[in-house]
Amino acid sequence: MKALKQLQIVAVVAVLMWMLATSTFLPSRNPKKLDCDSRCFCYKTWIKFRHSYEHIVEMRCTHLNLTEDHLPLPPKLSSNMSTSLYLENGTIPYLSNTSLSVYSPYKVVILSLKNNTIEYVAKDTFGNLMHLKTLDLSENIIHEGTLKEAFYGIALTPLKKLNISSMNLQNVSDDFFKNLKRIANFNLIFRDNTHMFPMTALMRLNHMISLDFGRNNLTLIHLYNASFTSLRYLNLDNNHFYDFPDFCFKESNSSRFPNLEILKIQWNEMRYIHRFHYNCLTSLTHFYLNGNLFQELRSNQFSMLPNIFKITLSYVGCAMRIIERAVFNNSALKQIYFRNNHIWFRNAGINLRVFEGCSSLELLNLDYNIVQITREDGFNTLLGHLTQLRTLIMGGNSLPFIPRVITERLTNIESLALYSNDIKDLTPLKNMTNLKKLFMGSNQITTLDESSFQHFRRNLTKINLSNNPFSCTCNILWFIEWMREESNIFSFKTNPNFTSLYMCLRPGDPIRHRLLDLEMSDITCLLGMDVKVTTLTLSILLIVFLVTGAVMYRYRWHIRYFIYMVRYSQRQEVDTREYEYDAFLAYSAPDRHWVIKTLLPVLEGQEDLKLCVHDRDFEVGKLIVDNIVDAIEGSRKIVIVLSNEFAQSEWCQFELNLIQRHVLENGQRLLVVVMLEEIDTRHVTKAMRAMLQTTTYLMWGEEEYARKAFFNRMRMLLRKATEHGGERRLSV
Structure with missing residues (x-):
């Protein structure tokens, strides 16, 4: 119902303004x-x-x-x-x-x-x-x-x-x-x-x-008990008001103009705008305040106007010292014209949240203000909440680039005007799928990437990229062809002279050339023999690279095993001590099934190794901490089975700390790390990160060749000492 009422108001205003033209x-x-x-x-x-x-x-x-x-x-x-x-x-x-x-x-x-x-x-x-x-x-x-x-x-x-x-x-x-x-x-x-x-x-x-x-x-207007119940349009432009006229009855907070829809009070000399002088205008839809000398704009300046549709506050920035947060806070507001104010949005008195609360805003004109914000978070604060915008105009704002908030959050924009800035790259626009009108003239664009336009090119009804310093290279050949094919959206049919505003420069040539006058031979985009040879060479190298990559991926486990064997043969040491167990297994309870069903049958059954498993071998009635310490001391090697459950278990983390301390104190002992799955970074503790950065780990895989490579490496690491002494490797 509220939306219907707003549409009715807009229709009435349109008819009224039409009647107020030079002729009925x-x-x-x-x-x-x-x-x-x-x-x-x-x-x-x-x-x-x-x-x-x-x-x-x-x-x-x-x-x-x-x-x-x-x-x-x-x-x-x-x-x-x-x-x-x-x-x-x-x-x-x-x-x-x-x-x-x-x-x-x-x-x-x-x-x-x-x-x-x-x-x-x-x-x-x-x-x-x-x-x-x-x-x-x-x-x-x-x-x-x-x-x-x-x-x-x-x-x-x-x-x-x-x-x-x-x-x-x-x-x-x-x-x-x-x-x-x-x-x-x-x-x-x-x-x-x-x-x-x-x-x-x-x-x-x-x-x-x-x-x-x-x-x-007029310098002032005495309204006294005046009441105009039928008045819908009031124009007080180009007078000499110093104070804002009071349109409200203070005693009853009612309006002298209860049905006023359009109020124009532009180009006066008002320094201050007091909202209690006009907040009773509950029927107001269009509020024109251009050309005054306002020194400050306060929070919620227009929040009490329930039917406001459009506010113009342009050419008022010369004396502006303070702009507070949420000046335009009003969910009914559809259009804001805040242009030619030359306001420096980095000044201390200017709050970047000036448009906060404009949840229904569809048009924002910020032409010729100084929005020279260098950080993306500043643009996000200024514009990020205006997600209903259909038209955004920010010409002459000294923008060095297209703010990311426009292309990522303001995706409903249909008309975008960023002319007369210092923008060089249009690539961010490729996400603007709803774009129909684009005005980017008088920037610093030298070349154009066709992919930047592919998502909205078919929707465009008007585009202006004139007065940019284009380079006469093959990169803009597609753009020249586009201008020739769809001259109507470039306004060439209605204004043929407009074509002279699209010029380019060749490297080393000071003479500017009109884009539409360039022919294929002038641009020299035909491939020569050198280019063909270069292209063929690069293509062959690319094919070789892709084939090599595919082979290496297919046999990645075999390659890892070969590299490991080479490194292992070069890093051996002798350990002649006698141990009760060949290895102590540290794992979490949820991984017990994998240890019992997959690991033990191979290591104990086929390799005849003696492993210490806490579910089976810990001494009953003994403190678990003592059991862990004794198992570590009595094992030739230590195997840690890492998983997300292990990383989240506080008891497993305690067990890991004991193991790491023992390894640091006894450098001759071997630590074997088995990675059952990729560990979520949220679960990785400092101790685990340090271990993974300094220790090469064995990765478990379900493929047959991955399982085979895994057990080959595990056998190498855990095999028993020979008659020449126990084989010893530092850590993997």
């Missing part, structure tokens, strides 16, 4: 020219109005002089069609009650009388235009009292939009708009008029839904 209608791209008055240009066109299309006749006339001429008439066919009249930039000093009566037979929906030096307008001038929806009187010099009376006739029309900008309206009275108070869904444009304005005058417009009050040199 959107002109067609293919108008049909019509014959009309020689002083004008007339067209018939399809126009989209609200949710449907209709024909409309548009007549544009400039530099009319009504002191000498009459008003021009639209084409005849316009009597049954909606008509828009633009009578601008002329001389029409006087409009009587009958001046516009020539247009009463027509369905005039738009009338612009902009900049005609109009000084007087009669009370009923516009009363006969029964279809009028948009009226533009801007840039004329009509007196406030005269204009107030003219509103009487305007109120008789179905007017929806009135532009009275740039008219030097300095002395507006409280009842200035009294004749317009009954107009529903009213849009007022009141720009560039005054530095003082009584809000009581606006309060008469109870049904106003849009107010453009920009460029009026």
Whole structure:
């Protein structure tokens, strides 16, 4: 339900912003020219109005002089069609009650009388235009009292939009708009008029839904008990506000603008932005704050706006000293524009967690800030939690490389713009499978690896890699062919001059060459004889290497046994002592089955060796520690059977410590290590690591040849002394 509500809000905002364009209608791209008055240009066109299309006749006339001429008439066919009249930039000093009566037979929906030096307008001038929806009187010099009376006739029309900008309206009275108070869904444009304005005058417009009050040199605005329950769009751009206006009733924490959806308060002189001045705007979806002089942004600056969709905070960085953690913390927020602030993200007062809490963010624009972070963990802190991003723009950020967090965690990105940085390598992009638009122009890219694009190349609808210092080598031949085959995604069809932005340099040649002008013979990518010989030689060496590797792997146990026999014959010593046992076996309880069923039948049955096995040979009633020590002392050799169970057994680790101590004190004794399986590194203790680093071990394998090699080595190590004395080897 919340997602549906947000979609509905976005749709309403889109329609509203469309209505606030220079015309209520959107002109067609293919108008049909019509014959009309020689002083004008007339067209018939399809126009989209609200949710449907209709024909409309548009007549544009400039530099009319009504002191000498009459008003021009639209084409005849316009009597049954909606008509828009633009009578601008002329001389029409006087409009009587009958001046516009020539247009009463027509369905005039738009009338612009902009900049005609109009000084007087009669009370009923516009009363006969029964279809009028948009009226533009801007840039004329009509007196406030005269204009107030003219509103009487305007109120008789179905007017929806009135532009009275740039008219030097300095002395507006409280009842200035009294004749317009009954107009529903009213849009007022009141720009560039005054530095003082009584809000009581606006309060008469109870049904106003849009107010453009920009460029009026206001230093403050007194709202007092003002309440505009219908207002959905408010523009206060380009004034001189030093303090942020208070849109809330402090006593009740309610809003003066309960249904306001779009608030523009850009290019003022505000130093501080206090959230309790606007956190009551619970319907706000678009918040434009560009071009102010904010010195600090505090935590949870926008967290109290439940329906916020877009925030723009660009061109505000010159005086910025403090940016706290989670400034934009709001799960409803979809778009953030934080561009051209030139903020150095390494400064002490700038917290890298500024976007924390934006769990639904889909667009982030960080153009032309200084994100010269050299460590990946810094980028991870800044961006790592924005996993829902679809569009990321970080142009002009002094990036030396593509941060790994973008390619590994922000995998939903469809549009990536990293232009005007110092990036040289595009290889990390190969994981961006959802990428559709890529803008990497003006970096330091000299060559391109085709594999970097293989996972998203088919999805791309737009790509820009212009103004990079490419090298004219065979490595970019594939890229040149791609540009020729799919010129549309490089924008070459719409802008052919764009091809001149893709240039390259040959080694030792100062002249730049256009990539698309290079031919195969120019790039010299055909293989010569030397290259063929080199390729053949390398191929043969590779085949020999692979065959040798396969043979060595197949006979790896035999090779190990041969190497061991050579080393063993070179490292013998004589031990003439008499021992009770040929070897003491140290193993864990879970490995008892392997010892009894596999090891003992061969060593005791076939080799006639006497082994000390604690389950069988330890003296009953004697301390186990004493049994272990006596067994070690009474055995010619010690065999340790290593496994993960042995590594995890505290008792086996104690037994290992006793063995290692004895071996260190009696260097002539032999230690034999059997590795039943690969030991998990989590279980390897310091004692085991030291033993494995200094002792060659026997590896048990289930293959027949591996088992045979294992017992051959075990026989060698444990065989009994000859008549010349017991054979002795240091350690394996």
